[in-house]
Amino acid sequence: MPSHSKWESLPTEAINPSTLAIDKLPATDIVDSMLTEDRKMLAAVQRERDRIAVGVDIITRALRKGGRIIFVGAGTSGRLGLLESAEMPPTFGTRHELVLAVVAGGKDAVLHAKEGVEDRYDEGSRSVKRLSPSANDVVIVVSASGMTPFVRGALSRARRAGSKIIFVTCDPRTELQTFVDLTIAPAVGPEVIAGSTRLKAGTATKIVLNMLTTASMIRIGKTYGNLMVDVKTGSEKLRDRARRIITIVTGLEYDDADRLLRRAHWNVKAAIVMQKAGLSYARAMSRLRRADDFVREAIGEDVEPRLRELLGTAGHA
Template identity: 45%
Template sequence: MAENLELLTTESRNEQSMQIDTANPIDILRIMNEQDQLVALAVKDVLPDVEAAVQFVFESFKNGGRLIYLGAGTSGRLGVLDAVECPPTFSTDPEMVQGIMAGGERAFLKAVEGAEDQPDLGVSDLKELGLTKEDTVIGIAASGRTPYVIGALQYARSIGAKTVALSCNKNAAISKEADQSIEVIVGPEVLTGSTRLKSGTAHKMILNMISTSSMILIGKAYENLMVDVHVSNQKLKERAIGIIRKITGVSYEQALEALEESGLQVKTAIVMIKTNTNKQEAEKLLVEANGYVKKAIQSVAE
């Protein structure tokens, strides 16, 4: 595949930045900013493909499965970043959304040379996770040709897991190995081949969309509020109190009392207040409503 590298859009030269090496700082920044503005439009073009990925993840979550991100280098790091933000934002088990990358955890801070060139490592990493057919695997590679990702996607499909290939090139090699491809074409990078720039930005936007949309669909939001935020520090406790007050209209003191009585479970505290029930009764209502706060509240009003 090496001989075809220069044919990729992600490796082509950007006509708008040909003189960037002699530009002054503000002009460098202006060029980068103008190019970055193209990213959101490129993402807009692939929203139907992203929606298909969200449906896979939603079904996985409903069936007790997981979302697994997988990639090498920047692509792998973006997957890990999105995964580790899910527990504090949505109170999910760390196992529910996971990010793995070629070379393992040490590769997050320092590149592990050659790891991405071995498809068998992608297979072994998924086997180590105990991948099942209920899981969804999203392979990320800006070039769309990373052997580590190809091997992983091939294995995931072979056991019946849903697979998504996320790249920044048309007709990407990894697209052929997935149930759903997302090829977001952001055009040549400001620095030729530096896919941590526009490609990385596009991929971060899409991963944010996939995880957040999937969490909303399984009841992790009330209107646009994070009602399943994990209260692990004072800042998040204050945020939780604010969320409770916005939804219920109670005083700060009442919100704090309900939050503490609920065991720092924001959903439970909201249902307690809105339905005038205790912790045990509110928890029961939430279970019966499959975790959806609005449904739990409405079930009492009906």
């Protein structure tokens, strides 16, 4: 048995002096306490702004070279990485193998907590090895404490493969900074409930991961303005969104947008280029490829004035 705790010095394990009597408070005061702590969390993320932007540049360069994004984590951190991975194909039309996630304990740990598996260093290494990481890939290692053996094993394997490593943690003092290419460490401080890193640490991590993935996808042409032009139309809601995007960009009526999308095989980008440039589907796809998949370059037109015009019209309706 250890003679002392190796976790007690972690910021997220500390006792929060602002919530010592939280178990005696009415619900509204508990909510107020949590909102106060979340404001501190947002300020901590803001302080990491420049590092997050560097992370976006690292990921963007990797994607342009044909690399992948691989998230690695245990517990809440692992589930957050998995959520990012799962959301990329429907939102940005990515291939399922482009953004991957490794969670300690595998799929079973997503719905049912299996906290003990995070202690397996070798399993972390093996889990990443199975994905055959390369120097073109970016491995985003997520660990609120920075001490999880599973994550350390994964990090070691990724380093041996030559992958770029971004480490997202809530412990700015972690010594793992010396083993990675970039550390993003919002100092969120003690949790409302001591040690419950699904709270501020989890929320801060989610915000950071959102920024890393979303900004990177924007930088490789997955949006046109702020429109989701690479959306995968797998549901009626998403098909409706695709039709509305076409009406916004081209001025077509809703039914005409539907007919255009059907001719474009529900490829929103292709539909825009077809309508704007008067091209067939095949020629529109060819033009998009020459434009590195950027709609703006493919049609030589900025969508911002159109969006501002529509917003102004809506404001006066």
